[in-house]
Amino acid sequence: MLLVTQVYVKAKECSEQLSAENFAILLARHFTSFYKQVTTAIVKIVEKPWERVHINGQPHEHGFKLGSEKHTAEVTVQKSGVLKLTSGIEGLSVLKTTKSGFEGFIRDQYTALPETRERMLATEVTALWRYSYESASSIPKNPLYFTERYLDVKKSLANTFFGPPKEGVYSASVQRTLFQMAKAVLNRFPDISSIQLKMPNIHFLPVNISSKENTIVKFNDDVFLPTDEPHGSIEASLSRFWSKM
Template sequence: MGDEVEGFAFEQSHGKSRVRVARVWKGQDGRHFIVEWNVSISLLSNCIPAYVHGDNSDIVATDTMKNTVYVKAKECSEQLSMEDFAIGLAKHFTSFYQQVTTAIIKIVEKPWERMYVNDQPHQHGFKLGSEKHTTEVMAKKSGALRVTSGVEGLALLKTTKSGFEGFIRDKNTILPETRERMLATEVTASWRYAFESLSSIPTKPLYFTEIYVDVKKVLLETFFGPPKEGIYSPSVQSTLHQMAKAVLGRFSNISSIQLKMPNIHFLPVNLSSKENPVIVKFEDDVYLPTDEPHGTIEASLSRLMSKM
């Protein structure tokens, strides 16, 4: 709820976006570890005089916020998860500044992966991966906390074991029913942890990083099924629901999950002409990949006791 200012309802926040920071840790065995984070900060604070009277005495300068990111990164002498870094930042802003009531920290991690040379992990070499790890932490001065993590750009494809039948048909429907098609998508997933206070956060090092890796593994295993036989998908909707249910079934510390899974089409290619009725005959082998337009499917699944 906002404040009443001069007869109007007034809400405000200020922050700093796209603060890019990279942190390198050097192990005793000579192995290096690197993270690259894109940090956004938003503070809710009692600084109405800045808006109404031009009095900046309660403003936390956004340049100070940027500098704080680098200072806190330097203070992290041990490798830590992106979520723990965000929690630390949020805790700093709400405790250090009396007028700050809530801090919202969003971070997107660039996917640097260790390079392998001759099947051996390189000590200090990395290559850029694909999907990105995300988090949003909201912390209040009272100690109340909300942690949401996720993955973006998780591109998945299977060349069989997918179909689409029994949908509504009307005069505008030309899509044929099929039990054999390619299924491709780019998953965006976000899950909210059940922790509701700063004091309830696990102290285990890299706890959130491990959960992120394990959630992604469950999503992949549910989408693809067993290595040899796979698993049939009657629709993107059905597969999405199974993926969400598998995550909640596996992780009791996750209270809800949202999935967005566009249906990225691979269209069967059949080419013919009057002179040659069969230039290319489609036999589940030649496709036209296209992502415009594509179907959009999304849903969320929450435990009944969840406050999300």
């Protein structure tokens, strides 16, 4: 209970708004400096995204709704000031209704799945990226820097997944798209040294009822059934060659 109280006190003492990452660093530095016996502090924060409500196109003055995905932050700070900082996204659900396939995969005598260039693609993105800052004193001075970086990373992931608004972008597989998303983040943000992505399949299968008796209703891939099984849990980690991942 004493540690929880100190978290509240440190929050009250903040004279300006901080990112989740900066607040985690503040807490970790407090615990490593205040207690002689503490050599390393690990602080994990999960931020739930409250979004302002819009009524008839106008932003509500005091109305908010809870968004779906979560912003995560984890920091490890040693008494010497050595820092390890990671941020992430959990529960980012995305779906596109076309421009997705699954083709070119290895086939053997056990392969039953046909190739396709047209299917619905849905997944729930979990991303975790590590920053290259190695000391608490080396992080940017902007107290909302990591909040802005989080929003930019989320935007980069979504833009790579969906492609341009009109024409979109073709996905040959979830695996290929995952790789492209991770690569886009590393290419755009030089202070991110590595990123891990997890993107399980969320299937929406077309309902096709074949029956000699069924002459009234004809299905043409226009009714879909959501199903969790079977699915693949696709994961990958990308890092720069010098990363200590």
